[in-house]
Amino acid sequence: MAGKRGHAIVLGGSLGGILAARVLSESYDKVTVFDRDVLPTEAVNRKGIPHGAHPHGLLARGRQVLEELFPGFTADLTARGGTPVDLQRDFVWINDGHRLLRAESGLQGLAVSRPALESYLRGRILSLPNIEIEAGHEALGLLTSADRAKVSGVRVRPVDGGEEREARADLVVDATGRGNRGPTWLAAIGHEKPAEDRIESGMNYLTREFRRAEGDADFGGAVISPWPDLRRGGVAVATEGDRWTVTLIGVGDEVPPTDTEGYLAYAKSLAGEEIHDLLSKAEPLTPPLRMRLPVSVRRRYERLVSPPEGFLAFGDAICSFNPAYGQGMTVAASEAIVLRDCLRTGRPQDLARRFFAGAAKLIDVPWNIAVGADLRYPEVDGPRNATTGFLNGYVARVHRAALTYPPAGRAFLAVANLTAPPTRLFSPGILLRVLWSTRPSVRHGRTPVA
Ligand SMILES: Cc1cc2nc3c(=O)[nH]c(=O)nc-3n(C[C@H](O)[C@H](O)[C@H](O)COP(=O)(O)OP(=O)(O)OC[C@H]3O[C@@H](n4cnc5c(N)ncnc54)[C@H](O)[C@@H]3O)c2cc1C
Numbered sequence: 001m002a003g004k005r006g007h008a009i010v011l012g013g014s015l016g017g018i019l020a021a022r023v024l025s026e027s028y029d030k031v032t033v034f035d036r037d038v039l040p041t042e043a044v045n046r047k048g049i050p051h052g053a054h055p056h057g058l059l060a061r062g063r064q065v066l067e068e069l070f071p072g073f074t075a076d077l078t079a080r081g082g083t084p085v086d087l088q089r090d091f092v093w094i095n096d097g098h099r100l101l102r103a104e105s106g107l108q109g110l111a112v113s114r115p116a117l118e119s120y121l122r123g124r125i126l127s128l129p130n131i132e133i134e135a136g137h138e139a140l141g142l143l144t145s146a147d148r149a150k151v152s153g154v155r156v157r158p159v160d161g162g163e164e165r166e167a168r169a170d171l172v173v174d175a176t177g178r179g180n181r182g183p184t185w186l187a188a189i190g191h192e193k194p195a196e197d198r199i200e201s202g203m204n205y206l207t208r209e210f211r212r213a214e215g216d217a218d219f220g221g222a223v224i225s226p227w228p229d230l231r232r233g234g235v236a237v238a239t240e241g242d243r244w245t246v247t248l249i250g251v252g253d254e255v256p257p258t259d260t261e262g263y264l265a266y267a268k269s270l271a272g273e274e275i276h277d278l279l280s281k282a283e284p285l286t287p288p289l290r291m292r293l294p295v296s297v298r299r300r301y302e303r304l305v306s307p308p309e310g311f312l313a314f315g316d317a318i319c320s321f322n323p324a325y326g327q328g329m330t331v332a333a334s335e336a337i338v339l340r341d342c343l344r345t346g347r348p349q350d351l352a353r354r355f356f357a358g359a360a361k362l363i364d365v366p367w368n369i370a371v372g373a374d375l376r377y378p379e380v381d382g383p384r385n386a387t388t389g390f391l392n393g394y395v396a397r398v399h400r401a402a403l404t405y406p407p408a409g410r411a412f413l414a415v416a417n418l419t420a421p422p423t424r425l426f427s428p429g430i431l432l433r434v435l436w437s438t439r440p441s442v443r444h445g446r447t448p449v450a
Contacts (some may be wrong), residue, residue: 004027005027005170005171005439006028006169007028007170008172009034009247010024010032010034011033011034011139011154011172011175012033012089012177012180013034013035013039013133013380014048014049015114015118016314016326016331017173017315018303019121020314020315020336021125021340022070022121022128022336023043023293023336023337023339023340024171024241024339024341028130032131032134032167033132034132034137034138034139036137036139037049037135038135039117039122039133039157039178040119043080046115047146051114053289054205054291056237056329057221057235058110058326059109059235059417060087060418061333062418064108064419065333069336070124073120074108074110077112079110080120081116082111082239083112084108084110084111085108085109085111086108086109087101087413088369088410089104089105090220090221091221091222092219092221092224093409094224094225095227096229096399097176099272100403101403101409107419109382111239113245117241117329124312136160138158140155142189142311143155143168144190151167151308152177153167153168153425154166154167154169164353170310171310171312173312173313174311174312176311177316177317178320178371181314182299183196186308189308192298192305195299195303196298197297198295198296198297198298199296199371199382200294200320200381201293201294201296201380202252203251203322203323204248204251204256205247205292206248206249206255206258207245207247208263208289209284209285209286210243210279210282210283211283211285212243214281215416217244217277220237222234222272223235223271224275228376228377230251231252231377232251232266232269233248233249233270234247234267234270235249236278246279248267248275251377263279263288264279264280267280274282292324296320296321297319298318301313301318301352301359301360302356302359302360307388309349310352312355312356315331318335318356322370322371322374323368324373325366325416326423327366327416330418338355338358342354346349366418369422373390380390398412398430398434400437401433405433411427411430413427
């Protein structure tokens, strides 16, 4: 690698910002992270991450990358109360009403809360000598070179009322999340905004924590997905501190109720009994917390005719998904590897073009999975074609095959966990089984494990 490249600024000090800073620290002399929140050192929720209180499953690919970038990651978080899980053996999955048969898969995830992940990873980057975090600083916009061809820094303001100031940098990375203003900032300095793909998916979440007791469940997590015939779902994940973080999900007009009786009745109406069984005996630790996610957005930076030099977007600032498949953090982690590879080879002048192209290629798969699932709801607007219909029909048959045939479940989970390409679902063994599988759907209610 050539010598280091000066100063990089990362806007946003959450998962995406931490990952970007970690890989930038290999190639830049100094990395400064600005976040508008005052960042806690403990594993607690904070204002800038309203989604942090909701369950955040870390998929197999995400855990792999975090282990590579932060050696000892899994052992350290396990020591802090996280639960390592085999995602097929230790998780209950009920997809479209079909219970995936549990079996050893080798897909290693980690059940831990989002604040625990973030505080641990932030501690790790703070131990690197060339990264500093300026918390309590809001980014307001970008600075540009005289010819406007290059982003040359940012305008920031302390949130405690101090003066706005300019911070110069050779590279600015926007990791300010789902509601970021990166495109507007680019337009303000005379650059094209990226096109956006938007899917109005309309998901309602209601999350509550419960005490976890020894032996109260034979799983580390349960995911009961909603689908067009039953727009209700639920997620339960074992988290550190002997807790269950449990979310009830409703699609569109389905909104989980907060009163105890209604909440339990809603849980009972799901396509599997596990979450209801857990809730009916566990002690609640927090009040129910609502969140509505109306839309998934993908910003097509890779299509900009001339992306400005010195500016990247990262994590949810590029693409914020419907979290149904829990892929956001894993995508951010995978983008970190793309960024690291782009920094190690190629010309710095076309870093933006190379990074956005690599990130787009990696985002294609999880975006298509999430959007494909959303487009099954007839009221959701979006580009439907024969391929969407075929793939959704095929995946539904994979779920059916996974009732009795563990390799089908493993193939589905490997693709959803981003450890295998979608073609894995069409490998000869799976294809044959899917075609052979004429078993009638067993949906809604107590689906038998065959
Ligand atoms: C309900 C829900 C459930 C989810 N479940 C999962 C899951 O199970 N698994 C999974 O992998 N992913 C899940 N996700 C997605 C995951 O949360 C995101 O993909 C991930 O947090 C991306 O992180 P990010 O750092 O890009 O953005 P964010 O986490 O949104 O962080 C943005 C950061 O930028 C800061 N910021 C914002 N604006 C400014 C500004 N102007 N100046 C300075 N700082 C600023 C904020 O304070 C924050 O720290 C879920 C998301 C939601 C909403």
